[in-house]
Amino acid sequence: ANGCSRRLTDDEFDRYSRQMIVPGMGKEGQLRLINSRVLVIGAGGLGCPAAQYIAGAGVGTIGIIDNDVVEASNLHRQVGHATSRIGMKKVDSLITHLKELNPLPTYVPYPFQLTPQNAADIISKYDLVMDCTDNPVTRYLISDVCVLVRKPLVTAAAIQKSGQLTVLNCPPTPQGLVDSEYAPCYRCCFRKPPPPSSMVSCGEAGIMGPVVGMMGVAQAGEAIKILASALHMPVAKNVGDNNTPEKNLKQPTLLIYTFDLESAVGPYSFRALKMGGRKRNCFACGENSTLTLEGIKTGNPDYVQFCSAPAPVVSL
Amino acid sequence: ANGCSRRLTDDEFDRYSRQMIVPGMGKEGQLRLINSRVLVIGAGGLGCPAAQYIAGAGVGTIGIIDNDVVEASNLHRQVGHATSRIGMKKVDSLITHLKELNPLPTYVPYPFQLTPQNAADIISKYDLVMDCTDNPVTRYLISDVCVLVRKPLVTAAAIQKSGQLTVLNCPPTPQGLVDSEYAPCYRCCFRKPPPPSSMVSCGEAGIMGPVVGMMGVAQAGEAIKILASALHMPVAKNVGDNNTPEKNLKQPTLLIYTFDLESAVGPYSFRALKMGGRKRNCFACGENSTLTLEGIKTGNPDYVQFCSAPAPVVSL
Amino acid sequence: MSGATETAEIPITVDFSGGLEMLFDNQRRHSVSLPAVDANGKPATIAFLIDYLCKNLMQDPRAELFVLDNHIRPGILVLVNDADWELEGEEAYEIQPRDNILFVSTLHGG
């Protein structure tokens, strides 16, 4: 079942034929997807479409982690849930939907919160992580663990009329190897969280469904590319083929989507921003990083405090 | 029930609160959506996500037209269907899903093909049309009828690793009024179909799920903008407020999305192309147009022949 | 890059999208040094560029997927610096240095 050169079953062939004939996919790409494990962190507005499209595409193992239950106010944007499942754990609700869409993948429910204590155990079981969460505390935790256990991270966020998406830590590179050739982590790009006073949640600020939907589908798209084309494989493991990381992985693109209620899609609806490579002084992946899995488990760094500290007062 | 200033029910308030608090939406925008009727033509890879997000957002009446039945090979990308509904009419399968997502809208199934004979009767019952079809014959028919019965058209298409989206005929303007101030129709932008030899269907050429998914969600986004902000209301009806059509409606943006399996999202993944305004010599909306509803019903123009004719040989 | 003499060639980028890249070595972006004038000494137009691309850049024998009867085939949009060429004069538009010309096949799938 783990072989990358096995035959496809008739069932798989029927289901995946329309993507297998796309140039660049083929049976190889399809088998890579079938042999892949993806962790979707967050079963909300990003996680629903992200999970739908990777499940449809045939990713073999899909883990979903979320502690929330479905509410009526989720349903304008969280299209993997249903009115009859209000009150159910989101993880179970979404897996119900995904099994109907595609029964072939293995779905693994984690109906609780990702914490510094459980993050490394869970994330290390997967090949790729999709950050579909809604708060900076979890976002920094996910990225730090992805650096330490070496997993590529497809991260997105959305609020009101704005969305953002980027691919980080891909291919994953050992902590402390610093060189502009390596892909950055979340902290390389977003060194510090905003002060809590400037942050609002989707509950407080609102969110348009298609904005978060676009970002979730785009996350699935990036995950499928990475896994089907093995873009996440460390370069050193691919001696012989010229699989050097693409420049837009080393210096990834931050895609921003702006939804303007007063006008149609226009020249600035999407912008592609060039981020830097891995930062020598990054707290997580940089050359003097003291970040360890053991530290994370025992409360170092303190993510809650990191994200709630008011910005330091500097006298100039 | 038709009042634009009625109170929202508790149920509506619970369900739509997260988008109503988005700046620019408000109760006014929500009531405009609730009082709107949208026709989704095609219940496939575009129609599924397009319908999910307009249903979630609370569009009051949603018509869906499609003659096909659900097949296993649809399910990698047609996320509104389900394995247990293989063999069911797509229209009924998708409405089953949408009712679970949001029971409040009225869903109208049209489980047959859109034809020159039935198109005007159906389309004239709606406020906005989403073209989610998969063939040029229907695309030209839809646009021609939208010109004649004055409906805005949100059109998208996708194949293999490419997607396209644009908003046309918005606000709708009477046929024959020609002036660069008016928005173009599909024929203004795409005068002639490609010769059949250069065309392939998703069945033959393949399609990546997230590509068609992105375009379908984007269609829902454009429809929501247009209806919630009343961008489709003819300018003349809005004397007194300065609601002149946005430049990117008069000269709409054609959004193109390119999915590159070998690299992450990058600077050219999305491009915004500026199309021209209404064309004086357009076959459908131009000043000497002979297109009529009666003609369409009686086979003039002949859409099948128009789309299957080999390109004329011109000797220069 | 191509040994152009300074005055005789116009450096431009030519992009292909919507499947047309398959006809051009599967590459979406090409840097092209276009002769500044055609055989008759007239300034290089888009008509001239289309002919030049067929003769010099197309890898695929199926030229009819790109041109028909010396014109761009129906179903291909031509964009000059991201604007529909109908806004710029279509085939008669005179190519300027550093122009970006995009050819995109219109799609119908869904």
Added chain:
Amino acid sequence: MSGATETAEIPITVDFSGGLEMLFDNQRRHSVSLPAVDANGKPATIAFLIDYLCKNLMQDPRAELFVLDNHIRPGILVLVNDADWELEGEEAYEIQPRDNILFVSTLHGG
């Protein structure tokens, strides 16, 4: 547009995204004629631009949503011509004519 003398001002565009436009008259793009030198006669840098925007363009009294202690507040990315300002020298980058400077608030919702 703003009666600039020819040599003393630099014409640039300044964009706001991710919600920051709310602090600047709900407008996503602004054309700005920036003084070419600061009060000390030094060339205008991004640090100078940020200060200038606070004093001249911001409509909202909540300046702390944009700057903290005279620096851009944490959680705002600054992009110079669509590239992270860290690739360009951050606050010390000297503004060039026709630069596009984008301020985008990083998002965390989902």
